[in-house]
Every structure is written in C-alpha cells, then in structure tokens.
Amino acid sequence: xxxxxxxxxxxxxxxxxxxxxxxxxxxxxxxxxTFSCGPGEVVGVIGPNGAxxxxxxxxxxxxxxxxxxxxxxxxxxxxxxxxxxxxxxxRSAIDWDYPARVDEVVxxxxxxxxxxxxxxxxxxxxxxxxSLERVAMTAFARSQIGELSxxxxxxxxxARALAQRADLLLLDEPFTGVDALTEQLLYERxxxxxxxxxxxxVVNHDLSSVADGYDRLLVLAGRVVAFGPPERVFTxxxxxxxxxxxxxxxxxxxxxxx
Amino acid sequence: MTAVLHELFVAPAAQYEFMRYALxxxxxxxxxxxxxxxxxxxxxxxxxxxxxxxxxxxxxxxxWLAAGHLGIFWGALAAALLAGVAITFVERRSTVKLDAxxxxxxxxxxxxxxxxxxxxxxxxxxxxxxxxGNVLGVGxxxxxxxxxxxxxxxxxxVGLYRHFHLWSFDPVMARAVGLRVGTLNYVFTALLSATIxxxxxxxxxxxxxxxxxxxxxxxxxxxxxxxxxxxxxxxxGLVSAVGGLYGSYHLDVASGPAIVIVASLLFVLAFLxxxxxxxxxxxxxxxxxxxxxVEEDLLKAVFSAARRDSEVSVDTLAGGAGLAPPAARAxxxxxxxxxxxxxxxxxxxxxxxxxxxxxxxxxxxRLLERYLHDAEGVGLPDVHATADLxxxxxxxxxxxxxxxxLGRPTRDPHGHPIPSSSGALAxxxxxxxxxxxxxxxxxxxxxxxxxxxLLVRMVDLGIVPRRSVTVLHRGPGRVRARVGDRxxxxxxxxxxxxxxxxxxxxxxxxxxxxxxxxxxxxRQGRR
Numbered sequence: 001x002x003x004x005x006x007x008x009x010x011x012x013x014x015x016x017x018x019x020x021x022x023x024x025x026x027x028x029x030x031x032x033x034t035f036s037c038g039p040g041e042v043v044g045v046i047g048p049n050g051a052x053x054x055x056x057x058x059x060x061x062x063x064x065x066x067x068x069x070x071x072x073x074x075x076x077x078x079x080x081x082x083x084x085x086x087x088x089x090x091r092s093a094i095d096w097d098y099p100a101r102v103d104e105v106v107x108x109x110x111x112x113x114x115x116x117x118x119x120x121x122x123x124x125x126x127x128x129x130x131s132l133e134r135v136a137m138t139a140f141a142r143s144q145i146g147e148l149s150x151x152x153x154x155x156x157x158x159a160r161a162l163a164q165r166a167d168l169l170l171l172d173e174p175f176t177g178v179d180a181l182t183e184q185l186l187y188e189r190x191x192x193x194x195x196x197x198x199x200x201x202v203v204n205h206d207l208s209s210v211a212d213g214y215d216r217l218l219v220l221a222g223r224v225v226a227f228g229p230p231e232r233v234f235t236x237x238x239x240x241x242x243x244x245x246x247x248x249x250x251x252x253x254x255x256x257x258x
Numbered sequence: 259m260t261a262v263l264h265e266l267f268v269a270p271a272a273q274y275e276f277m278r279y280a281l282x283x284x285x286x287x288x289x290x291x292x293x294x295x296x297x298x299x300x301x302x303x304x305x306x307x308x309x310x311x312x313x314x315x316x317x318x319x320x321x322w323l324a325a326g327h328l329g330i331f332w333g334a335l336a337a338a339l340l341a342g343v344a345i346t347f348v349e350r351r352s353t354v355k356l357d358a359x360x361x362x363x364x365x366x367x368x369x370x371x372x373x374x375x376x377x378x379x380x381x382x383x384x385x386x387x388x389x390x391g392n393v394l395g396v397g398x399x400x401x402x403x404x405x406x407x408x409x410x411x412x413x414x415x416v417g418l419y420r421h422f423h424l425w426s427f428d429p430v431m432a433r434a435v436g437l438r439v440g441t442l443n444y445v446f447t448a449l450l451s452a453t454i455x456x457x458x459x460x461x462x463x464x465x466x467x468x469x470x471x472x473x474x475x476x477x478x479x480x481x482x483x484x485x486x487x488x489x490x491x492x493x494x495g496l497v498s499a500v501g502g503l504y505g506s507y508h509l510d511v512a513s514g515p516a517i518v519i520v521a522s523l524l525f526v527l528a529f530l531x532x533x534x535x536x537x538x539x540x541x542x543x544x545x546x547x548x549x550x551x552v553e554e555d556l557l558k559a560v561f562s563a564a565r566r567d568s569e570v571s572v573d574t575l576a577g578g579a580g581l582a583p584p585a586a587r588a589x590x591x592x593x594x595x596x597x598x599x600x601x602x603x604x605x606x607x608x609x610x611x612x613x614x615x616x617x618x619x620x621x622x623x624r625l626l627e628r629y630l631h632d633a634e635g636v637g638l639p640d641v642h643a644t645a646d647l648x649x650x651x652x653x654x655x656x657x658x659x660x661x662x663x664l665g666r667p668t669r670d671p672h673g674h675p676i677p678s679s680s681g682a683l684a685x686x687x688x689x690x691x692x693x694x695x696x697x698x699x700x701x702x703x704x705x706x707x708x709x710x711x712l713l714v715r716m717v718d719l720g721i722v723p724r725r726s727v728t729v730l731h732r733g734p735g736r737v738r739a740r741v742g743d744r745x746x747x748x749x750x751x752x753x754x755x756x757x758x759x760x761x762x763x764x765x766x767x768x769x770x771x772x773x774x775x776x777x778x779x780x781r782q783g784r785r
Contacts, residue, residue, distance in 0.1 A: 087431060094428060100483060108431070184663075
C-alpha cells in the first residue's frame with residue numbers, strides 16, 4: 001500500500017504522478033515530479049511559497065497543461081475518473097459575496113452525481129447535510145456565505161469536498177487563515193478521510209502544524225526534494241534544501257523515487 | 259380611481275395594436291435580459307453585454323443590405339455571436355485580460371458598422387432607431403422572433419441552471435469535476451447574443467446594456483441565492499419594461515430611455531432601502547448595534563459593581579463601562595424602559611431579566627477570553643480588551659460553539675468563573691495575596707483583569723492562575739513570595755489584585771502540620 005514506485009495499480013483513489021513537468025510562460029514551475037500514494041494515505045505537500053504546490057494539484061487535475069509526464073488516478077487518466085476526485089480550492093479563489101447559502105454550496109459537491117437535468121435526489125441532499133454536520137456547520141446551513149468567518153468558510157469548502165464522496169481529495173492550503181479551532185477540526189476530518197480509505201493530498205505552507213499527522217510528506221521546491229515519512233523527511237538538512245534554495249540534483253536524496 | 263387606471267394602462271393597449279405588440283415585446287425582453295444579467299453580475303462581467311451589443315451594428319448594416327428587414331435579425335445575431343466567440347477565444351488564448359479584449363472587439367465592430375453605414379448609406383436603416391430602439395414599430399414577425407429567442411434563452415438557462423450555478427460560483431471546481439466550461443462559455447455567449455438581438459427593437463443597442471446589468475444588480479442587493487436573484491431580476495425587468503413603455507406612451511419619451519430610467523430608479527430604491535444591503539437599513543443596524551453594545555457594557559458594569567458594593571452610582575458605572583456619563587445615562591434610561599435595571603435616584607440595580615442578560619454577556623466575554631488565550635495564543639494582559647470588542651458580535655449559537663469546542667471550561671484565563679448557559683455562576687473563592695499569611699502554601703485562583711499594566715507585572719512575576727504561591731514575609735509596600743520556583747517581590751498594588759486559595763496538594767513541612775504551619779510567620783517550607 002505504501003506506493004513505492006511499481007505499476008499504476010488500478011486501486012480506486014491511488015495517485016501516480018510520473019515525470020510531471022509544467023511551465024508557465026517559459027518558466028518551469030514543476031520539473032520531473034514523480035511520486036505515488038494510495039488509499040488510506042494522507043500526504044502533506046510542503047515547501048516555500050511559489051514552490052509549485054498549487055500547480056501540482058492543478059496539473060494532477062489537468063487544469064493546467066503539463067509539458068511532459070503522466071498522471072494516473074486509479075490507473076486511469078484523470079478525465080475518466082473526475083467524479084471520484086474532489087478538489088478544495090484556496091479560500092481566496094472564491095467570491096464570498098456571491099449570492100449563495102451555505103447548504104447550496106455544500107450541495108454543489110453533489111452536482112457531479114446529479115441526474116441528467118441536474119436534479120439532486122434525496123440521497124444527495126442527505127449526503128450534503130451529513131457533510132455539513134461533520135464540519136459542525138449545520139446551524140449555519142441557511143446563512144449567507146458572505147456572513148461567515150474565514151474559518152467557517154473554510155469548513156464549508158471542506159464540507160463540499162466531503163459531499164463529493166471522492167476516493168482522491170486534493171486540498172489546496174485548507175489551513176491558511178483559519179482560527180485554531182477550525183484548524184483542529186479540519187485536521188481531524190482529514191485524518192478520518194485517510195482512515196476511511198481515501199487518498200488525501202494536502203498543500204500546507206505552515207511547517208509548524210505538519211510535523212505529525214501526515215503519513216508522508218512531499219517536500220517540493222519546483223521539483224521533489226524529498227518524499228517519505230515525516231520522521232525521515234523532517235530533518236534540518238532536507239528542509240534547508242527546500243527552503244534555503246540550495247540546488248541539488250532532483251530527487252537525489254529521495255529513497256522512494258524510481 | 260379605476261377610471262384613471264383604465265385610462266392610463268388599459269385604454270392604450272385596447273385601442274392600439276402597436277401598443278399591444280410593443281408591450282409583449284418589452285415584456286419578453288425585460289424578463290430575458292434581466293435573467294441573464296444575474297449571471298453577468300455574479301461573474302463580474304457586466305460589460306460583456308456592452309461589448310456584444312455594440313458589436314451587433316455591422317451585422318445590422320450588412321444584414322439589411324443583403325436581405326432587407328428580416329436580414330437585420332440574422333445579421334445582428336451572426337455579428338453578436340462572432341463578437342462573443344472572438345472575445346472568448348482571444349481571452350483564453352492570450353494573456354490580455356477580458357476587459358481589454360472586450361474594449362478592442364466592441365469598438366472595432368462598432369467602427370466597422372459605422373463605416374459600412376456611412377459608405378453604403380442604406381435607406382431604411384435609421385441609425386437612431388438601431389441605437390435607441392423603436393418599440394412602437396414592432397411588427398408581427400418581429401414579435402415572433404423576439405418571443406422565440408427570448409423563450410429559448412429562458413429554457414436553456416433553466417435547463418442548465420446547475421451548470422451555470424457551479425460555473426459562475428467556482429469555475430475551477432466546475433472544470434475539476436469535468437463540466438465542459440469552454441462549451442458553457444460559448445453557450446452563454448450565444449444566449450447573450452440572442453437576447454441582445456431580441457432586444458434590438460425594444461431598447462436599441464446602446465440601452466440594452468442597461469437591461470443586461472441593472473435588474474441583476476438590483477436583485478443582487480435583494481437576494482440571498484442565485485435562483486431567487488434570477489426570479490427577482492425577472493420581475494424587476496418586467497416592471498421596468500412595461501412601466502417604462504407606459505411612461506414613454508403618456509409622456510412622449512423614447513421607449514428605450516424610459517425603460518432604462520425606470521430600471522435605474524428601481525436600483526436606487528433598492529440601494530437605499532434593501533433590507534440587508536440598503537443604506538438606510540445599514541445605518542439603522544449600525545446605530546442599533548452601537549446601542550446594544552453600550553447597553554451590554556452597562557449591564558456588565560452594573561453586574562460586577564453590584565458584586566462589590568451594594569450601592570452603585572451612575573458615575574461609577576460610566577467609568578466601569580468606559581462611557582461618557584451622558585451616554586451612560588441614556589443607555590441606562592433605555593435599560594430601565596426595557597425593565598432590565600431599576601433606577602432609584604442615583605442608584606442602579608439589575609432586575610432578574612437584566613441579571614440574566616448580564617450573565618449572558620459575561621459568559622460570552624469570559625469564554626472569548628478563554629478561547630483567545632488558549633487557542634489563539636493571545637497573552638493574558640491583552641485578552642480582556644480583545645474580548646470586549648468581540649463579545650457584542652457573537653451570536654448565542656457562536657458562544658455555545660466555543661463552549662463545546664473548548665470542552666466547557668469553568669474559568670476564564672484570569673481565573674474568573676464562567677457562567678453556565680443557564681446562568682449559574684460559581685462563587686469567587688479565596689482572599690487577596692496581600693492578606694495571605696506567610697508560610698501557608700497557596701495557589702493563585704484569580705487575578706484582577708481591569709488594570710492592564712498590573713497584569714503585565716503579574717505575568718512577569720509568574721503570577722498566573724493555578725501557579726503555587728507561598729508568602730515568605732509581608733513588608734511595607736511589597737510582599738516577598740515564592741511563586742512556582744522563583745522568589746519574587748510583589749508590589750502591594752499587584753498583591754491587592756491577586757486572589758489565592760489554600761493549596762492542600764502541597765504537603766506542609768512535617769514539623770508544623772495543619773493550622774500551626776499557616777500561622778508560623780517565617781516558615782520557608784521547601785519541597
């Protein structure tokens with residue numbers, strides 16, 4: 001289950017990224033990124049700002065064009081399994097003045113599963129309500145999203161991702177700008193997702209909160225600096241490489257690669 | 259009255275066929291463009307309608323030259339689609355931003371249209387009518403085309419509602435879950451083009467822009483959801499269109515401007531009076547919130563003053579609540595009117611309603627302090643002021659939320675008891691450190707939170723709730739004490755504000771058990 005290289009197993013939720021290279025306007029944002037993770041794993045993606053973490057998530061989803069490389073989810077191209085993948089955008093990417101209620105936003109998580117004319121079934125509404133309950137926001141179901149605090153907004157976004165009932169979840173900086181209680185709650189829900197057998201990839205800039213809790217850490221600085229269990233990755237030397245910008249051969253240190 | 263209404267609204271329609279056609283046409287245009295305007299407004303693309311409508315002009319000219327009256331419709335539709343597609347295409351394939359692309363495309367097309375008209379001088383095209391509308395010239399065929407395109411647009415919007423909902427709220431998620439966002443962009447452009455062309459005769463190219471922005475913006479102020487926003491906008495569009503047309507008929511104003519003026523007046527009304535976003539309501543809410551905050555501060559001040567002294571004067575209260583005396587008196591009068599306090603000359607007492615409300619505020623305040631200190635790491639000297647600001651904003655549900663998430667704490671960070679949700683308040687135990695006998699082991703129960711400077715001193719000295727403290731000897735102006743593992747001098751004004759309780763957990767030294775130990779002045783029981 002520890003996805004150390006090997007074949008692109010057809011396990012739902014398994015993520016295989018191989019030699020992924022992405023460039024924007026001539027600047028390489030990601031260079032030959034390779035890693036794999038599978039069901040039950042919570043992977044933290046860390047690294048300095050601008051090190052390509054968000055780009056990695058978007059490239060996995062095919063939202064930015066990859067120059068080279070291959071992404072497989074459950075052994076298949078992501079286009080074939082989009083309903084099994086949930087993406088949580090950065091909170092700042094959302095217009096919170098948009099006229100929508102909390103319950104509507106969470107119900108959007110069910111849209112991919114809705115019928116041909118977009119009708120939500122009773123089961124979809126139940127799943128949306130349960131997801132809202134899991135982030136302790138049921139009391140706010142009928143609130144306007146713009147009336148919420150930052151932490152509450154982040155909980156709503158997580159509820160929407162939970163409502164997708166996806167095998168693979170890609171969370172872009174869920175902990176940025178949230179209060180301490182929300183951070184705790186988000187963290188518990190993410191851990192539960194992993195324990196329930198989902199694959200979870202979490203972009204996290206705040207190093208202080210990542211030391212434990214992740215099954216594996218992916219240290220990114222435009223390329224993979226390290227990928228492995230936190231106790232092995234979380235060493236001063238490796239972090240200095242990522243944050244200090246000392247150039248090293250891509251992945252030379254990384255046991256899990258190839 | 260009925261006669262007047264009949265004269266104003268029914269007679270014109272009954273009398274003239276052109277008026278009936280015109281009414282039907284503006285009704286369709288009002289509803290359709292208003293519905294689409296919602297999507298433009300929430301996507302921050304209000305001026306896309308502007309761009310596409312101006313781009314229609316060359317299509318009108320070429321269509322007329324090629325096929326006469328009917329050619330106008332198809333020429334305009336083709337031009338609008340072409341412009342919309344060009345804008346979407348250039349925006350997606352270059353780094354030039356949408357507003358600039360729109361500016362380029364629509365001025366280019368508009369210039370092209372003017373050039374064609376100035377060269378070919380087609381007789382039968384009245385530029386004034388194309389730009390400003392000529393709704394009274396709507397014929398049977400025009401009406402059918404308008405109703406047909408309008409109905410089609412509404413059908414598509416309703417049928418693809420969930421797609422448009424997700425696409426307009428979070429386009430990135432829409433793409434991530436596999437919605438064909440590119441296709442949806444083109445579909446939307448087609449809807450926009452069809453609406454503009456359908457509106458051509460009713461309001462004209464220049465003013466259709468208003469119908470594609472204003473009703474949506476007005477509804478935005480009035481709605482909490484996209485669906486209700488669309489229905490509201492459709493209603494506003496209908497009222498503007500029909501109202502404007504009657505105004506145009508009776509006052510002899512051009513129909514396009516009349517319709518747009520009504521729509522704009524509706525926006526002004528909503529801007530001023532909308533229940534949540536309106537300026538009037540906002541000012542009233544601000545004033546009400548300010549008053550409530552004053553009243554809550556006063557209740558809290560009466561409550562804590564009443565625990566110290568039996569008589570409470572207005573001036574003491576004003577000081578305790580941090581208010582100017584006139585503001586405090588006005589607030590107290592309001593509280594007395596609501597039967598929350600009883601005023602008896604210069605004395606103030608809480609009624610039972612007032613007391614339970616005061617306890618609610620105290621509970622919010624102390625839970626917030628607990629939260630700020632434990633979860634957000636705000637230092638002991640600063641939590642009080644921050645909680646003072648936040649306590650009035652917190653809803654009862656929010657207070658219970660914090661209580662539950664913190665594991666139902668019983669003390670605030672200063673050691674004050676937190677009232678329960680039912681309003682029960684534990685008694686404050688202990689006595690002042692300044693009165694503590696030397697040698698008896700004790701524990702800090704509570705520190706006064708009023709003087710921030712003294713709190714800073716306390717934290718420096720290590721005097722925080724639950725810390726063990728033993729007075730070594732009491733000198734003039736200071737108390738020598740062991741706090742935790744340190745021996746410190748505690749100034750008298752600090753010792754005044756620290757409350758301690760005997761600490762049975764610390765075993766007293768063997769030679770002086772029980773009460774004897776407490777009385778031995780110079781005992782220095784080491785652990």
